[in-house]
Amino acid sequence: xxxxxxxxxxxxxxxxxxxxxxxxxxxxxxxxxxxxxxxxxxxxxxxxxxxxxxxxxxxxxxxxxxxxxxxxxxxxxxxxxxxxxxxxxxxxxxxxxxxxxxxxxxxxxxxxxxxx
Numbered sequence: 001x002x003x004x005x006x007x008x009x010x011x012x013x014x015x016x017x018x019x020x021x022x023x024x025x026x027x028x029x030x031x032x033x034x035x036x037x038x039x040x041x042x043x044x045x046x047x048x049x050x051x052x053x054x055x056x057x058x059x060x061x062x063x064x065x066x067x068x069x070x071x072x073x074x075x076x077x078x079x080x081x082x083x084x085x086x087x088x089x090x091x092x093x094x095x096x097x098x099x100x101x102x103x104x105x106x107x108x109x110x111x112x113x114x115x116x
Contacts, residue, residue: 007076009053012044019091020084023052024077024104039095048093051080074103081111 021043023036040050053076077094084092092113096104107113
């Protein structure tokens with residue numbers, strides 16, 4: 001049985017826009033970092049809603065390198081994409097940093113969505 005992983009996330013919905021960006025990152029860049037917050041603000045200033053997330057390995061979560069797999073990152077990205085699709089979001093963009101780019105590119109190809 002696969003272990004459940006807690007995911008820290010933050011989203012800011014822009015009521016005027018139908019465009020969403022999913023922001024991913026890796027070990028040293030979390031939703032607590034000022035640099036990610038600034039990137040979120042940049043998208044928000046350009047009429048995007050934002051969804052940023054950490055995986056289990058960040059800050060207030062347990063951290064275990066043995067549990068880190070690209071497949072788990074990919075599954076979480078797909079989960080967030082499908083959540084937005086279920087909310088009738090049509091314009092989804094992806095933004096990534098570091099290792100999370102590998103599963104994010106796979107999700108972009110598999111789901112045939114927009115990218116940044």
